[in-house]
Amino acid sequence: MIQVRNPRTGRDDYQFAPATEADLDAHAASLREAQRDWAALPVEARVAVLRRWGDAVEAASGALIEALIHDTGRFGETHAEMNLFRGTLARWLRDAPAQLATFDERASAVETIKLAGQLVPYPLVGVISPWNFPLGLSVIDAIPALLAGSAVLVKPSEVTPRFVEPLIATINQVPELAAVLRYVLGDGKVGAALIERVDMVVFTGSVATGRNVGEACARNFIPAFLELGGKDPAIILPGADLDRATSALAWGATANAGQACQSIERIYVHRSLHDRFVTQLADKLRRLKLAFPKPNDGEIGPVIFARQAEILRAQLDDAKAKGAVVVTGGELQVLEGGTYLLPTLLTKVDHTMLVMTEETFGPILPVMAFDTVEQAVALANDSVYGLSAAVFAASEQEAELVARRLDAGAVSINDATLTAVVSDGEKMSFKLSGLGGSRMGPTSIRRFLRQKLLIKSRGAGPQPWWFRSLA
Template sequence: MNEKLSVRNPRTGKIDCWISPPTPDQIADKCAQMREAQIPWQQAGVERRIEAMQQWKQAILSQKEQLTEALVNDTGRLSESVVEINSLISTIDRWCRVAPELLLEDEKATAIPFIRVQSQQVAYQLVGVISPWNFPLLLSTIDTIPALLAGCAVIVKPSEIAPRFIKPLLETIASVSHLRDVLTFIEGAGDTGAALIEYVDLVCFTGSVSTGQKVGEAAAKLFIPAFLELGGKDPAVVLESADLELATSALLWGSVVNAGQSCLSIERIYIAESIFEKFVDKLTEKAKLLQICYPAIDRGEIGPIIAERQAAIIAEHLRDAVAKGAVVRCGGAVEELAGGLWCRPTVLTQVNHCMKVMTEETFGPIMPVMSFSTIEEAVQLANDTIYGLSAAVFAGSQEEAIALANQIDAGAISINDAGLTAFIHEGEKNSFKFSGMGGSRMGAAAIKRFLRKKAFLNKTQSIPDPWWFKS
């Protein structure tokens, strides 16, 4: 595990970075140190923790240029890297604003007049976060920030595919005296993540279903909580009454933002028969206008495919679809340009559920479009999946859209829009089916995941209890 790992640059295809995973003994030692540091961190109280988080925010802002450069080298795209850093800053501010109220403890009366209940929230001592490569900074911190404010120490293992941001981020952490002993990031691949689980009290994992199942099984054996946000094959349903101008623009963004490498990406689009051709024409016309960010990184909208193995999956899904009769309206191939792997926005028609592109997670800028004749058929198609992360519904009225959304098995459903979970953090949601398990990482419930509740049952009067044995 302590041998150096090579890292590929997604724009050039070259190996230009090496990382050094810690040994199991080093992980154990670091976790032991963090457990000791967590005790005064929790005892300091939420206001002191907020002060530390605000100091960290300022350190991040001072290192914004270095972080941006690292993220660009990790992912090969610029605009989304800027968004990641800005989102991290706003996430820190948002949790600092709401945490004090959410962490309040109270005392309540009971049905028995001389018994009162006092509550206490006890943070899990050490949280492990294992995060993916598609939004390396954002998804490594989305669980980390509320966990820290809850009073936990947190150790994060980002993906070995996009690890360059770790070094400048660790420099920001090291500059905050009250934070550096309770927060760290470590480099490594799957074996490092597996070793980490052995030493934490709770694990948060974002990634594939297959790896998530292994994480869940390991956590179950250790009897620790696991919060898993896994894959998706998010459907969109567009009814006859929908605004097609709105729907095509929203679904284009929701399908190809970050080159489709997003958990919230729309991967299947179902259109009412009567508007099918009109919808496809509009969507294709708009998709053709988008350009890849090549050769200049600050031009165009579509970045490279970050992970080489993901490019192979996208290419296989396209080959499989065409071989089974799909029609390519635009795009349709993975291209190699100067060593980087790219896929232009792709619209497919004549698709069906015998194709991998309609049933397996593609994670690319691919928009397979299929028609339906009845609401019942639309619901059946949308739910014909092992996944249930999120979805989108477009209709002429809120009532019509909600009536359909009620029948879709997914945790977050955008109404007359797509991918709203990227911006609306108040909506608590759970992942359905194989898309994950555990409490919501959105809304007030997100911080509650990192706390156990204690109840002190206080007898307030020195009198015999009526249920005692009679003397």
């Protein structure tokens, strides 16, 4: 049995038996068999099935929210996560039919040959999802894959598995869906075994694990779509609206206690604004309270994963030892067994510090001054990560000029962390932040499809046969 820690109490209060190799074999065989009939359905029929599932999830939202609160120890973000499910489902029920339409027969460059297309789904898609948004990130790829005609096998994080039981109950209310969507519980060993049994993998998690996933998929000659870590920078240029910037960054760096890949994790502010910026940001951060003793008592929930607390402690200790100044926060607190960190603002930081170069995944905001735009761009790009970024300036045009120079897949202009609220714009991760096509935007559903071309020879006129004797 695998024991599961409660992030609010620090105690193990849940356990589960991990899936065995035999379990995975049985699931894969059953899913593959059911997928043939599922793919043969018109897309409108698949849409109807998932709409019924949405109704079942809505009816069970109370139980799901309760399980997610126990999984993550948070309140407001859990309700936002339910909205993420609703939004993901709604946009794909709306967009999938148009994206899955194939082109009609058309002429080719050769007069006597016509072309037609067919979209063929990957039969079995494996989804390996993380602990920071357990429900939302387990369905964000599963839903479009199902609508594309694939069957899906999901392995969520063993850190946050409680939501799976009420979710499976909703899936079982829709038999057509239960035939092609399964959740299995387990640790990294189960995830590795899952890769051996599927036709493509979508993974969300750390760079280290993502590299292992990518290598395993390459050996099996199956595609891997990897959504990995980030070290998102924000740049504040002269003339920027400091009230807007500090409010946006206070949210963009501390929502979900900073436990999101798109969190702002380093801030570069022009030297002429530095002191005023720090004063305003510190004032706003001090207004944020710990979500303790109840999940809805404040904005900053506990550290979900115990190992993450050690990363935060190590980065803070390293920064302090190298001369960083703590303006707000700065100390991890253990309260009734749960580990918390108030929003922590650091100054006097530089790129010799772990907090400026390694992913933090916590509510820490290091602020560094710059003198020129060129220096700011160079500092922002001085990272192995390239997920997203933010730029604040006096005008949208000025911010955009800088944004276009950043090595990041998405850049928020005069705001922060907008990829958390906008899902209809396609983006790709740069550098070690990921690999493969975007999961955002309407055409991203085509990741789960292969394009087949039907080449039709009509037989009239000369044929391009090689041997004249066959004519």
